[in-house]
Amino acid sequence: MSTKNLQVVNTSLPKVDGISLVTGSARYVDDFTMPGMLYAKILTSPHPHARITSINVERARAVPGVHAVLTYKDLKPIRHTKAGQSYPEPSPYDRVILDNKVRFIGDRVAVVAAETLRIAEEALQLIEIEFEVLPAILDLEKAMQPGAPIIHDEQDASGIYDASRNLAAHKAVGYGDVEQGFKEADLIIENTYHTQRQKHCALETHGSLAYLDENGRLVVITSTQVPFHTRRQLAYILEMPMSQIRVIKPRIGGGFGNKQGTFMEDLVCVLTLRTRRPVKLIFNRAEEFHQGYMRHPALIRLKTGVKKDGTIVAQQMSVLADTGAYGDHALTLPTSAGRKILPLYPVDHVQFECHTVYTNLPVCGAFRGYGATKGTFVVESQMDEIARALNMDPLELRLKNCIKQGNVDRLAAAFGEKIPRVMHTCGLTECMQRGAEAIGWREKHGKPGNGVVKRGIGMACSMQGSGIAGVDWGAATLKLNDDGTFSLFVGATDLGTGSDTVLVQIAAEALGVPPEAISILSSDTDLTPFDVGAYASSTTYVSGGAVKKAAEQMLTAILAIAANMSGEEPTNLNYHNRQIIAQNGKSVSLREVALYSVYETKEQLTITASNTSHISPPPFAASFAEVEVDTETGQVKVVKLVTAVDCGVAINRQLAEGQVEGAVTQGMGYALFEEMAFDDQGRLLNPNFADYKLFNAFDMPQLETILVETYEESGPYGAKSIGEVPINTPAPAIANAIYDAIGVRLFDLPMTAEKVLTALKKRK
Amino acid sequence: MSTKNLQVVNTSLPKVDGISLVTGSARYVDDFTMPGMLYAKILTSPHPHARITSINVERARAVPGVHAVLTYKDLKPIRHTKAGQSYPEPSPYDRVILDNKVRFIGDRVAVVAAETLRIAEEALQLIEIEFEVLPAILDLEKAMQPGAPIIHDEQDASGIYDASRNLAAHKAVGYGDVEQGFKEADLIIENTYHTQRQKHCALETHGSLAYLDENGRLVVITSTQVPFHTRRQLAYILEMPMSQIRVIKPRIGGGFGNKQGTFMEDLVCVLTLRTRRPVKLIFNRAEEFHQGYMRHPALIRLKTGVKKDGTIVAQQMSVLADTGAYGDHALTLPTSAGRKILPLYPVDHVQFECHTVYTNLPVCGAFRGYGATKGTFVVESQMDEIARALNMDPLELRLKNCIKQGNVDRLAAAFGEKIPRVMHTCGLTECMQRGAEAIGWREKHGKPGNGVVKRGIGMACSMQGSGIAGVDWGAATLKLNDDGTFSLFVGATDLGTGSDTVLVQIAAEALGVPPEAISILSSDTDLTPFDVGAYASSTTYVSGGAVKKAAEQMLTAILAIAANMSGEEPTNLNYHNRQIIAQNGKSVSLREVALYSVYETKEQLTITASNTSHISPPPFAASFAEVEVDTETGQVKVVKLVTAVDCGVAINRQLAEGQVEGAVTQGMGYALFEEMAFDDQGRLLNPNFADYKLFNAFDMPQLETILVETYEESGPYGAKSIGEVPINTPAPAIANAIYDAIGVRLFDLPMTAEKVLTALKKRK
Structure with a gap:
């Protein structure tokens, strides 16, 4: 099969909703209003860890225009159900709808519905609460230490994790015999890397509007990535028949994994059921920062054994991740750092272990790349370290070891996938070759120049999936x-x-x-x-x-x-x-x-x-970054970024390129700037776009996107996927380029000017 | 098959939209409003027949708040397409969207869209028009006379009818040999009957709201009985791809055939397309009377030959009907007077002929009963005349001749139906027997009493279809x-x-x-x-x-x-x-x-x-009316009305009974009061509920409904239909009861006190 004779697929058809988007006729949640609609606002915790000893809402309820004020006293303590594709069961990981304990600054305490947003805000301020403040855990390394305060001490917090140690998830998996593998190796490299909390920053914040339709059925217009899951979760949380609930996703302004979370739909629906009125809630940016998901921070240790000729023989990765106060992605996301990325270089002996802990910080969840992003940073940073140690060209080392057509992902089987994950298509080698050509790898690599501003070239590869296999x-x-x-x-x-x-x-x-x-x-x-x-x-x-x-x-x-x-x-x-x-x-x-x-x-x-999706065929990507590093300020400027992607056949070439461009931009922000910063009281210091630095137009390098075409027979017209894989490669490519420029290795994201300068000084 | 073991079917489940209807949450067209919505109003003709020689809309367009004023000059003269189930072709019978000629008082001249209804009304008054008034035809008997003014003299008014004679439709059909049949008869009875223009009077008038959705597709929320036909018609009239049009029927307050017409959707859509704004138009009651459909008036001659023993041997019916100025139902409705009703008494020789003419009066169209109502009045009035002439009990005459299980509707075949219309079920005999029992036929018939107020008993039968066979x-x-x-x-x-x-x-x-x-x-x-x-x-x-x-x-x-x-x-x-x-x-x-x-x-x-629907299995009905006639005033009071209906299995017994009760009420109004009255200038004199007398609570007799159950294998759970058939029987049952009371036969509907008194005086 090929793309010959295609009429519509593989062209750059303009978006079918394009005109509505550019003319402003497209309707987002906040564009909907209804007669009698109320505005909701959530009161959140000012403490990272506390018990509510007293709460009085009488004054709030008395404000004219206030229709409902709800606290944990008004609601059955029903726990949210599992996210993602699973039977409707409560999740041991997730919050109860409103609780008498708060576990992070931003945790839900009460909710108000009023005739205007101003009245709702006024009412929130009149709620009188007394807290018993508890000691908090703000550092993932301290969470499992003996004597640490227990974040989930509630009765039903038993299940597949060890709440008494603040352990949210644990997984150890592998194949072969790593000890044997390391014995066979000529060289062993071992490093620890740190990756940060990144915020999705979709331009549209979360919003939901719930109402009862003319037949009394509950309708929720909401900015969700998962309407059917949301319906399932709401049916469980609200104890309603699923058939009485309708979930509508209107146009939405980006998701990036954040809109997999049910952060407000439950409360908005409860308010509608109590008041019988339409209720709308739109997060402002600060609420979005505190109450939405964020990328899990992690400490990742990677040990790799190689032969002198560059053949990798064993890899061992251990992850310590922080899910924050809750988190239904505590198991699946941090384990993806290994599961999705270690197969990049098929090795005979692999061992992977992951611990995810609770802390009294905001909740981590799905984020574009879903664990593969941090995994790629670690694996691809270390590949350059290995190449340096072996005095090999990093491109050659990768080409020698990388996954190829016909290879089997043995780690997938170890993780329990039933159908062997065979690479029926794999354009990774071609991605590397064409990307290297486009950046001028052979001419530019290893030539930092002599000025104050050094120039460097770096590369990184990655892979992802196309849906979750078997799910x-x-x-x-x-x-x-x-x-x-x-x-x-x-x-x-x-x-x-x-x-x-x-x-x-x-x-x-x-x-x-x-x-x-x-x-x-x-x-x-x-x-x-x-x-x-x-x-x-x-x-x-x-x-x-x-x-x-x-x-x-x-x-x-x-x-x-x-x-x-x-x-x-x-x-x-x-x-x-x-x-x-x-x-x-x-x-x-x-x-x-x-x-x-x-x-x-x-x-x-x-x-x-x-x-x-039976085997989740992977798309592949290789990025090549060219950077300038100012050795006096530590400032890193990306000059050019080439990304070659094998997404199978691109159904829409322009949209595929758009996905790559968007992903690498977000990946560059992850590499250089983006980090949610907390003080020693667990307070988020930068919940806005002034203090949380996104990669913007002024920071943009020259971008080049190369679509390397393979034909995946199991996909429609040969397609695999493209939305996530390109976010993984910029950070390690830039880290490797920085090394190429100034000979300094950064193990800690984001690679800010300060860290670069500190590392430069240390080396001197 | 039977109704045994049924759990839900054949029960009286409350309406699924019942709570919304009684609490007012159900939304009718007029309950929808949209931001930026305009209000439309149609300017109609004050003349029954005229040509527009000059029209100036400049002053109207200049009114602040007016967004569009359209006349025939602004629109392509596209003719409406055929109603009902047919390929999308223009109908030779129907109007063009806006024309330079008007053909009845109420015909469309111009349309305005403005920010308020008041502004729209003001603008309408500023449209300056000069008419060349033409001679008008206001009497169906004069329409085909030589020298009559030609109502449809437009170029494209050629086709299957003879516009030059104002003939809208003609059909002659039959089987057997009526001449031979009449020769074999011992008795021939021949009468001419007149039936009137009746108005549907659904409590909700017509309304439409059109808007462009966020993708620029045209959406019409409209009070229609036929959303898919409306879509087809709009696509044709607006010259748009059907896929760009969406028709939604919200809750609607009654249809009765009237809401099969496209009376406003075309104009509302044109206004939306021109202004790019939502446009709403709701008819007031007077507009509904003038611009909607009404029941065709007709002169019907019926000749029946019978043997001395009461066996009917031949029937010949000829219909002269008036479709008004337009009318896509000109052929199918008036022919139904014979097609649907002559099979009631299977006869060896049948001849039917129908002429439908144009007049300069409002447009006739579909109306509950669809021709069968007038056909039933004629056939069932004459059955009593025959019984009297033969000195037979009218009930016995009917029981002897009426259609029975296993009979075949030979007229259906003559009309071109391909599958023989066999009566697989027929509960008509049982309907008559049980109805007679309930009214006390044998005790009460032929006993008018001696007072000023006479009492009479009358009966009538009817049949209908269940969908149009093969269509x-x-x-x-x-x-x-x-x-x-x-x-x-x-x-x-x-x-x-x-x-x-x-x-x-x-x-x-x-x-x-x-x-x-x-x-x-x-x-x-x-x-x-x-x-x-x-x-x-x-x-x-x-x-x-x-x-x-x-x-x-x-x-x-x-x-x-x-x-x-x-x-x-x-x-x-x-x-x-x-x-x-x-x-x-x-x-x-x-x-x-x-x-x-x-x-x-x-x-x-x-x-x-x-x-x-392959053979449109008929439901059957028999009504028995008990009346009091005041011989001094001519006033007729229905005391009791029993209606027995064979609708197969009633899926919902209460709703089926509701259909019967509603239909016989409308049928009693048709019998006694309802008539659209025109003066000699073609002006409608009673376009409101004060002057157009409906059958109301004070007029109501004791109603009794009997559901005679048969099991129609071709229907779901044995069901046939019920919505129309009971409207047919009250008028002849009451006419026969009046005769039973006072010995006077009325051939002209409605049977007002004035007509009764006049007939009584004539007899004396």
């Missing part, structure tokens, strides 16, 4: 309209990524129609078939596969009708450009088939197909 | 949700009739779940499968059949999964009360199957099924 799935429904156009219904969730466009392209291609002939409706639990939602780089591969299946079945049904009309067997029909030509010379158009089905056979053609 | 169809989609509940999507249109409830009952019965487990979404062309809409008594039989098929296929799919789960063949499973018990003893619940399909097989179960 993620989605479905698509296609309806044929009277005029030969189609309505496409998908549970898949466009976060601004353009997935609606990609899915329309797949449908149009498979149906042989122009994209204008497809109307898409996505992300409404009432109206669309099931989909796990947008995470784990799943939409194009998983949901797109469902769309392709549905379209193919639809075309078969259409040809059966055309066969009827033309008096020929379906096998004797030729379909091209919305015209079906029979061997007997008769020809009918798609529109004629549609009219025939409406007016003659009298049958509504509607097809639903489902699709899942 | 009407609908589809239903069922989606299984995670929790074992279902979403039901139907194009079928609930007009307040309760069809949403009936369809939920059918789905619940077939799926073996309580009705609460089904969420229904109906009447949205984007979201639901196709359905022809609510007319011709089709919804329960046709759309209900689709729901049952979809539910049965869904249950099969569910059992296949359960078989998988329990390791048994599907044939070895027993399904009861949402539990599937395998022969091997394993048991799984419906909810477990749903969870299994979400979390294990990973498949969205969604089923779409379609269903059509």
Whole structure:
């Protein structure tokens, strides 16, 4: 199979919602208002760890215009259910809806619904609370020390983790025999790396609007990546039948993993159920910083054994991660640092261990890259250390060891995946070769120059998945309209990524129609078939596969009708450009088939197909960074960043490039600037875009994106995924480039000017 | 098959939208408002027939707040397409969107959209028009006379009718040899009857709100009975792809055939397309009277030949009907007077002829009963005349001649129906027997008493169809949700009739779940499968059949999964009360199957099924009226009305009874009071509920409804239809009761006190 003869797929079709987005007609949660709507506001904890000994809301309730004030006293202490794709069960990791204990500054204490936001804010200030302040853990290394305060001392906090040690998750897994492997090695390199709390910073903050529809069903318009999971969670938390809840995702302004969390939907719905009024809550930026997810910080130790010729024989990684006060991603995310990245270099002996602890800091969760980002920083930083130790070209070392087509991800099996994860496609070598060519690797590497400002070149590789193998799935429904156009219904969730466009392209291609002939409706639990939602780089591969299946079945049904009309067997029909030509010379158009089905056979053609990810085929990426380091200030400037990505076939080339550009920008911020900073009282110091430094237009280097095409047979039209993998490579590529420039290795993200300067001074 | 073991069907489940209706949360068109919404108002003709020689809208356009003023000069003269289920072609019968000629008082001249209704009304008054007034035809008998003014002299007014004679439609059809039949008869009775213009008087007037959604697609929320037909018509009239138009029917307050018309949607959409703003138009009551449909008035001649023993041998009916200035129902409705009713008494020789003419009066169209109502008045009035001439009991004459199970409707074949219309069920005899029993026929008939107020008993029978054979169809989609509940999507249109409830009952019965487990979404062309809409008594039989098929296929799919789960063949499973018990003893619940399909097989179960009406099985009705006639005033009071109906199995007994009660009330109004009255200038004299007398609470007799159950195998759970047939019988039953009371036959509807008194005086 190839991309030859494709009409719609692999082109750069403008976004189907593009005009609405640029003209401002697209509606985000905050664009919805309703008669009688109330505004909600959450009162949060000022203490990192405390027990509520007394709470009095009488004065707040008495404020005119206040319709509800709720605290833990008003609600059953129901614990949030597991995130992600799992049966509806309470999660031992997650919070109860409102609790009598607070575990971080920003933890929920009470919620108010009032006729204006100002009244709600006023009422919050009138809530009288007494806290018993408890000692707090603000350092992940101290969480498991004997005598540490216990963050989850509640009765039901027993289960798969060890609450009494503040251990949120633990996993040890591997294959081969690392001890043996290290014995066989000629050289062993071992380092410890530190990665930071990064904030997603989607331009749209979280928002939800709940209301009761005319039949009394609960509707939630919310900025979520996972409408069906949200419905499941709300049904559990609210103790309502799922059929009485409808979750709608309108246009949303970015997710990046943050909008997998149910941070407000539960409270907004409770307020609507109590007041019988529409209730809206939109986080401001500070609330988003405190109450949303963030990337898990971690200490990661990596030990690698290599032969003199550069052959890697053993790798051992141990992760100590901080999930904050809660966190349903405590197991799956930090383990992904190894699970997703150690397979990059297939090695005979691998050992991985992870401990995730609770601290009295805000909650960590899903973030684009999902553990692979920190794993890549560690593995790819160390690869350059190994190359230096062996005096090899880092590119050559990687090319020698890297994963290739036909290889099997043995760690996936060790993690319990049932179907062997074979690399049916792997463009990583070509990514490295073409990226090296584009940056001028051979000419520029190892030539820092003599000035105050040194120049360096660095590279890094990464891989990711396409949905979670054996877990993620989605479905698509296609309806044929009277005029030969189609309505496409998908549970898949466009976060601004353009997935609606990609899915329309797949449908149009498979149906042989122009994209204008497809109307898409996505992300409404009432109206669309099931989909796990947008995470784990799943939409194009998983949901797109469902769309392709549905379209193919639809075309078969259409040809059966055309066969009827033309008096020929379906096998004797030729379909091209919305015209079906029979061997007997008769020809009918798609529109004629549609009219025939409406007016003659009298049958509504509607097809639903489902699709899942069996082995999560990885996309691959290689980034090459060229940096300038000012040795007097420590300032690092990225001059050029080349990223070559194997995402299989790009369904929409421009959108794929957009994903790469967005991801590497976020990756450069992670490398150089972004970090949530706390004081010694657990207070977040930079919950705003003035003090939390994002990578912006002035910081941008010259970007170059190379799409290395492979054809993944299991994906729709050869597609794998692209949304996450390019975020992983900038940080290690820049770290390696800094080393190339100034001979200093930074083990601690972000690599600020201060750290560079300190490291330079230390070396001197 | 029988109704034994039914759990949900055949009960009186409260309406699924009942709470929303009684609490006022249900939303009708006028309950929707949108930011920036404009109000539209139509300027109509003050002349019954005129040409616009000059029109100046400059002053109107200059009014602040006016956003658009449109006349025929601004629009392409596109003719409305055919109503009902037909390919999208222009209708030779219907109007062009805005024309330079007006053909009745109330015909559309111009339309305005402004920021308030007051501004729109003000602007209308500033439009300056000069008319060339033309001679008008206000009497259907004069329409085809030589030299009559030609109402449709436009160029494209050629086609299947003879515009040059004002002939809108003509049909002659029959079987056997009527001349021979009349020769064989011992007695021939021939009379001419006149039936009037009746107005539907749905409590909600027509209303539409059009807007462009965020993607620029045109959405119309409108009080229509036929969302899919409206979409088709709008696509044609607006020259837009159908896929760019979405039609939504919200809650609506009655249709009765009137809401099959596209009286405003086209103009509202044009205004939205021109102004890019939401535009709403709600008819006031006077506009509804002038611009909506009304029942066709007709002169009907009926000639019947009978043997001395009462055997009917030949019937000949000729209809001269008036469609008003336009009317897409000009052929199908007036011909239904014979087509639907002559089969009531299977006769060897039948001849039917119909001429429908244009006049310069408002437009006639579909109305509950659709021609059968006037046909029943004629046939059933004459049956009593025959009985009197033969000195037979009218009940016995009917029982002797009436259609019975196994009979074939030979007229249907003559009209071109391909499948023989066999009466697989026919409860008419039982309807008559039980109705006669309930009214006390034998005791009371022929005993008018001696006072000033005479008492009389009369009866009449009728039949109708269940959808249009070979034409009407609908589809239903069922989606299984995670929790074992279902979403039901139907194009079928609930007009307040309760069809949403009936369809939920059918789905619940077939799926073996309580009705609460089904969420229904109906009447949205984007979201639901196709359905022809609510007319011709089709919804329960046709759309209900689709729901049952979809539910049965869904249950099969569910059992296949359960078989998988329990390791048994599907044939070895027993399904009861949402539990599937395998022969091997394993048991799984419906909810477990749903969870299994979400979390294990990973498949969205969604089923779409379609269903059509092959032979339109008739429901039957017999009404028995007891009246008091004041011989001094002519006033007729209905004392009691018994109506027995064979609708097959009533899916919802209470709703079925409600249909009967509503229909006979409307039928009594038709009998005694209701008539649109015009002066000799073609001006409607009573366009309001003060002057147009409806049958109201004070007029109500004791009502009794008897549901005579038959089991129609082709219908869902034995159902046929019920919405229309009971409207047909009150008028002739009352006419016959009046005759029984005072020995006077009235041939002219409505039978007002004035007419009764005049007839009484004439007789004396």
